[in-house]
Amino acid sequence: MEGCKNKLINLExxxxxxxxxxxxxxxxxxxxxxxxxxxxxxxxxxxxEKLEIPESKVYGVVSFYSYFTTEPKGKNIINVCxxxxxxxxxxxxxxxEFKKELNIHEGETTKDNLFTLDTLRCIGACGLAPVVTINNKIYGKVKPEDIKSMLKEYRE
Structure with missing residues (x-):
């Protein structure tokens, strides 16, 4: 609780x-x-309250931009382009394959909060297609059979 209070003070x-x-x-x-x-x-x-604007305006911006999220994410964020x-x-x-291995759908987080699975429209690395990022590390020319070893790296 103290950490949250400090974060609010920093935000203010x-x-x-x-x-x-x-x-x-x-x-x-x-x-x-x-x-x-x-x-x-x-x-x-x-x-x-602090910006003196309606909550609806804040919510409208948060819900419009896909960068913002209203739910906690896992320790490792997986994005499939x-x-x-x-x-x-x-x-x-x-x-x-990620859905099968993690037993979640895109936009969801595993029960242990270790992984969140999301998709991106394009990250600009088309020459490496298909591309996956995990915590902003780029993996190129990924094949379904690579998924287990990729996940193992982040489980350790």
Missing amino acids: DFILKQNDKESALISVLHYAQNQFGYINKDVQRFIA TGTACFVRGAGDILN
Whole structure:
């Protein structure tokens, strides 16, 4: 609980340093996401109060941008690129293999909070397609049979 209180104090300090509260929302949300790992309703309410804007505006921005999340993520964030180049080279099969191995669907986190599985539209590494990122580390030319060893690396 103390850690959460400190994060809110840090967030409030960050908000107070903003020159223009009207245009600070995106910056504040990025800061909050980095502090908490996600932006739940209480944090959204806090931001709205401190920026003196409606909660609905904060929620609207959080729900519009896929970068922001309202749910906690796992320790390891897996993103399967589903852009055109990756998709035609088998990203669907790779995504299905992750789902099978982790027993979750995209947007979900494993019960042990070790992995969250998500998809991205394109990361700009089409020459390496199909591409997977785990905690921003890029894996290229991934095959379904690579998934078990990739996961093993992060379970250890």
